[in-house]
Amino acid sequence: MEEDLNVRKKAELTLGGGIRLPEGFVFPYRVSVSTAGPGAGSASAVFSFGGHRVKKSISYDEGEFDLVEENGKLALKKDGTAFLDEVRIEPIVFHSPEQAFFNLDQRCRYRCAFCVSPKLDKDLDKGLTDEDMVMMTKKAIGEQKVVSVSLTSGVFGSVDRTVERFVSCVSKLRKEFPDMPIGVEPYVSKKEHVKALKDAGATEIKLNIQSPSKAIFKKVCPDLDQDNVIEMLIYSVEVFGKGKVTSNMIFGMGETDEEMEDMSEFLCSKGIIPTFRALRVNPSNRSALLSAIGEQPPADPDRVVRLAKMLKEKLAAHGLDTRSCRTMCIECGCCDIVPFRDL
Ligand code: SF4
Numbered sequence: 001m002e003e004d005l006n007v008r009k010k011a012e013l014t015l016g017g018g019i020r021l022p023e024g025f026v027f028p029y030r031v032s033v034s035t036a037g038p039g040a041g042s043a044s045a046v047f048s049f050g051g052h053r054v055k056k057s058i059s060y061d062e063g064e065f066d067l068v069e070e071n072g073k074l075a076l077k078k079d080g081t082a083f084l085d086e087v088r089i090e091p092i093v094f095h096s097p098e099q100a101f102f103n104l105d106q107r108c109r110y111r112c113a114f115c116v117s118p119k120l121d122k123d124l125d126k127g128l129t130d131e132d133m134v135m136m137t138k139k140a141i142g143e144q145k146v147v148s149v150s151l152t153s154g155v156f157g158s159v160d161r162t163v164e165r166f167v168s169c170v171s172k173l174r175k176e177f178p179d180m181p182i183g184v185e186p187y188v189s190k191k192e193h194v195k196a197l198k199d200a201g202a203t204e205i206k207l208n209i210q211s212p213s214k215a216i217f218k219k220v221c222p223d224l225d226q227d228n229v230i231e232m233l234i235y236s237v238e239v240f241g242k243g244k245v246t247s248n249m250i251f252g253m254g255e256t257d258e259e260m261e262d263m264s265e266f267l268c269s270k271g272i273i274p275t276f277r278a279l280r281v282n283p284s285n286r287s288a289l290l291s292a293i294g295e296q297p298p299a300d301p302d303r304v305v306r307l308a309k310m311l312k313e314k315l316a317a318h319g320l321d322t323r324s325c326r327t328m329c330i331e332c333g334c335c336d337i338v339p340f341r342d343l
């Protein structure tokens with residue numbers, strides 16, 4: 001019962017606004033400013049409670065939730081009333097707790113309506129070289145727990161060039177860290193890309209199907225080909241193995257629960273682990289989303305939990321488990337309800 005309540009609260013937190021810090025509160029860890037994911041572009045931090053963790057934007061000036069210090073403990077309030085009795089602040093390695101997660105290039109030639117990364121201020125583009133990332137990871141390993149390295153990127157230039165960049169970075173990381181799980185989230189267009197990433201030393205791959213509905217995909221990702229993503233996913237299972245290939249579906253773009261379920265059944269039957277992400281609308285993506293799919297009802301916590309439970313059943317029925325993954329959003333778990341980890 002308590003556990004169900006915490007899952008519901010996590011869903012509420014992941015969908016809700018930021019956290020206001022008490023005046024003068026000194027943050028115990030370095031604050032993250034990410035270039036990908038729902039909190040991209042804003043200062044954010046990771047909070048944990050009851051075995052769950054969430055990444056939230058933080059500010060001294062505003063927030064839907066208030067961080068308060070009571071009896072030597074940190075708690076969260078919402079609208080002035082208790083929301084969570086005890087929360088802890090967790091250290092972030094890079095972007096994610098216990099993970100060195102790098103965005104190779106936030107720029108992208110494509111125009112996915114929900115995507116914030118290419119619209120961010122150029123100043124946030126950290127322009128890291130492969131050597132920088134190796135060095136930063138090595139330093140982090142010496143200072144804190146690091147379970148894996150993950151890489152994402154927009155497509156700047158060509159798909160071939162972007163995959164080459166991934167390959168170069170993965171090769172250097174693999175050479176330096178022979179046993180480290182390495183996850184990649186590229187856009188690939190041919191089988192050779194998938195093979196090259198595996199040969200370089202990647203252990204997990206995430207290729208995003210983005211929506212369970214082909215019609216919605218066409219509207220929100222007008223430059224991309226969903227059939228090709230599916231073909232690449234199926235091939236990736238041959239190369240990376242069952243349970244090492246994941247694919248994100250965004251919900252809240254006009255799809256039905258039935259479509260989410262049907263696509264999950266299809267992906268799981270092929271050995272692919274679907275991940276679900278509620279659509280987050282913000283000033284950077286609002287107008288592109290309105291043009292693509294019109295006004296949609298905001299995702300609500302009940303649907304988040306309902307879909308996560310459905311996904312857990314589908315995974316279990318096909319012998320899949322998110323605990324086989326060590327990288328990217330499944331391992332991080334800060335923005336979604338992850339089956340087998342949160343519930
Ligand atoms: S391919 Fe689409 S989702 Fe990926 S970075 Fe580019 S615009 Fe964003």
Ligand code: SF4
Nearest residue numbers: 037329332333334335
């Ligand atoms: S769940 Fe994914 S997008 Fe969210 S903070 Fe973690 S790695 Fe980033």
